[in-house]
Ligand SMILES: O=P(O)(O)OP(=O)(O)OP(=O)(O)OC[C@H]1O[C@@H](n2cnc3c(O)ncnc32)[C@H](O)[C@@H]1O
């Protein structure tokens with residue numbers, strides 16, 4: 001069977017991609033299958049970082065690759081944590097990142113706690129064939145975390161599609177229907193067949 005690599009070490013992302021690719025009959029691997037391989041994400045934008053990850057993985061693995069760079073963009077913080085979302089509090093630690101976000105927003109009232117998640121996906125083949133898509137979901141940042149599903153900032157993010165649920169209270173199917181990553185994936189899917197078969 002043909003293999004597609006999702007160039008991520010984040011198992012929360014990997015779970016979402018496996019669900020999105022489940023109808024395709026493609027073997028989906030992630031960087032968990034290649035543990036010694038480390039990518040330095042030093043770009044300034046989501047698209048630069050997604051491309052850096054995709055290119056590094058293609059060069060190393062010689063397989064078709066999908067990479068995403070994503071993050072939380074908070075209006076009251078002038079767009080922070082943005083491209084620095086994974087290491088906002090210093091380490092790649094979701095609980096510490098959420099605590100820092102609540103601290104930074106401590107004096108910001110509910111009406112001004114608007115934010116969105118953004119994803120840029122880059123699909124890249126060893127021959128250089130490339131697709132780029134984006135997706136976003138808008139919502140507000142809660143005062144306390146709630147929910148056990150998802151990853152990252154999901155327990156603090158209330159998507160506007162649900163009246164009183166955080167992203168971490170949705171199933172992976174529900175999250176993919178409305179999420180930044182799900183939307184970017186559906187945009188990718190419009191061009192995926194011809195990219196994959198070419
Ligand atoms: O680079 P890879 O290995 O894919 O994994 P990562 O976790 O470092 O991923 P990013 O570089 O794209 O950083 C995105 C960070 O933004 C946050 N994030 C991204 N998508 C999210 C989502 O769907 N729900 C909650 N938080 C998310 C989370 O803190 C991620 O660590």
Ligand SMILES: [Mg+2]
Pocket residue numbers: 041086
């Ligand atoms: Mg990363």
